[in-house]
Amino acid sequence: MNTNAKERSKIRDIALAEEGRLKIEWASAHMPVLNRIKERFVIEQPFKGLKVAISLHLEAKTAYLAKVIQAGGAKVTISGSNPLSTQDDICAALVTDGITVFAKYNPDPLEYKQLLIDTIETEPDLIIDDGGDLVSILHTERRDLLGKVRGGAEETTTGIWRLKAMEKEGRLEFPMLAVNDAFCKYLFDNRYGTGQSVWDGINRTTNLVAAGKVVVVAGYGWCGKGVAMRAKGLGAKVVVTETDSIKAVEAYMDGFEVMPMQQAAQIGDIFVTVTGNKDVICGKHYFLMKDGAILTNAGHFDVEVNVKDLEDLAVSHRTVRKNIDEYTFIDGRSVYLLAEGRLVNLAAGDGHPAEIMDMTFALQAMSLKYVNEHYQSLGSKVVNVPFELDEQVALYKLDSLGIEIDRLTTEQQTYLASWAEH
Template sequence: MEFHVKDLNLADEGKKRIEWAEMDMPVLRKEIRKRFMEEKPLKGIRIGACLHVTTETANLMRTLKEGGAEVYLCASNPLSTQDDVAAALVKHYNIPVFAIKGEDEETYYIHIEEVLKRRPNITMDDGADLISTLHMKHRELIPEVIGGTEETTTGVIRLRAMAKDGALTYPVIAVNEALTKHLFDNRYGTGQSTIDGILRATNRLIAGSTFVVAGYGWCGKGVAMRVKGMGADVIVTEVDPIKAIEAKMDGFRVMTMLEAAKIGDFFCTVTGNIHVIREEHFKVMKDGAIVCNSGHFNVEIDIPALEKLAIKKERIRPFVDEYTLDDGRRIYLLAEGRLVNLAAAEGHPASVMDMSFANQALSAEYLVKEGKNLEPNVYTVPEHIDRSVAELKLKSMGIEIDQLTPEQVEYLNSWEMGT
């Protein structure tokens, strides 16, 4: 088996951490994996996955393999790989992994190429780098692809652009748009893990600080909610007037980034867009401002502009780079502008990823059954899968909910019954 990981000697520690995460992923472990082991719905299918190599992802890979698939995994971000997990997947679960934490950009794309060499029938993306590389450099593989899945907001934006341009050649399910994904993973997962990453990197107090959140989508809502609960004065910046009003009515201050840049202590971007924090913002930031990103790619912060403004750069602690400007002000960039929750911490808690990866596994099964009937486009997760994941999660939590009575069903289906 070919693979490329940092050190196989880390495998035993990684296995313990995978098993620890598995305990908090009952939907994937008890409900889906058990059925997959019996039915083998993915038998004969090659799955190429470009995802964050974490303990939770490891349990998804195990589930897909138990379903009969050949699984190949590479990292979807150079800093998000957990090296012990990568080693454990190779040594203990015989799953080829091509990922090393801190790999340079060249190695990152070499690893994507390694997965594509296996000629996947289904692609699984977290940011759309695998599918975009396939379309740009390996179009000969397209006839063998049934379909794909995409986990992130950023990736879905890219895929919709591909579909709009007529460049997308096979169907892709936007797992990110499942209600049981973005309402929980994006909000509660990103909210908690982003703060975890900031605290691990800086050990700074959130309470009493001014915390600027750029973007008020579900990820931004989660971050803003969490730092507010920790005692921060939260400012939200937005380009969408509806989201801006929502942030205001949720109790946050709303202003432009140029205004916020003058008073913020912490800055976190979660927009999925490019250069949200730019040169004009760095020029007015306070001495000691801490800047980070929790969007998928490291483009939300204009790092080249910061490099240009700085007369000195020094790494003063893991994941913290100090940029000194010509007037003596210091700006601190966390995790090289990459996903702070995965680079400086461990990513989302297993419990919330349980639902996200349940959607991934069931969407792969759906593509095997229905992919040939779908046009090249971006699709939402079928409603029956989304609701099934919610029902399974409630069941695993020991929660029962009411069912509609026949009278209620009749009432909802009737237009004659009024006041």
């Protein structure tokens, strides 16, 4: 065990390390793309002598990413990006591997914030963020550490929105790669990862059937597409709510009913919010819902389902099953909130499958390497992931599956690049 990491870290229980280690080994055995990158990093040492701070949902796949970056020569510190998605056994296992961990499952809000601040105070050179909290703290409470940061990579839609708002106001002071906007992130992680893991979380938590029920999916971005697709596959009747007219047409063309939430609230059995915005479901909707309606959120922050409105309207509140809170109204109707309105796939499940996070975290690792190599020329802005990194991850994935694809001949390349004669 690395004594220094143990002394620096703030975790729940180091005795859980063996259980966490087994989880990480299982995940890594199903992450061939990241394994290949690790082999490269061990030889190349792209982060030698650098400090890397990570804030992600702290479970087994994330832990393996941290170990891959550590294998590339970095001194790694990690914290959780959501208080209910942190797994204490994973934290303990990472500490025994020499990684400093500032994370616990379900800390109170003040302690959770302090754990993020502790992570920043390690004075990182590079950052991997999920939701933008590390970057936000650096630009507000710990501006004295800004000058050391070369840049980083952002994992999720909400974080990129925050970063772009900072850039627009001229507040962003180092480059951040928008990993969420890369092809190998949103096409697979957002769609297939979210689609499966949301229903893993709902099914495991409720032990109820989805077939025949009306499932209302709020938001038809890539995550919403995945959730709706999997709900349909489980036999549910799917309704989509949207504020984007183009996405609404797309949902309609995909065979789903489209209507406003005010209308959908009256017929839904299970609600899943996937928008990144606040008050998607709130007081005016609770008045309309059927007795027994189930409310879940798959957006990054716990603001999409308005919990305060629930608490204000309810005459009683109790926990009826792990991760299920029942709110009963004065007319006798009850609705059920899963995982306190936090990310249901992580707060009430294990997150995306390992094979999906394999591609996402491969992109994270390669993006961090790219930032470190080019930060002086990238500027203080949100930067798209270079296509060659996306393509490399896809090729590694195909290779791991034993799949070969065609290659363009020189003549074909010339033909596609010409315009004069066809």
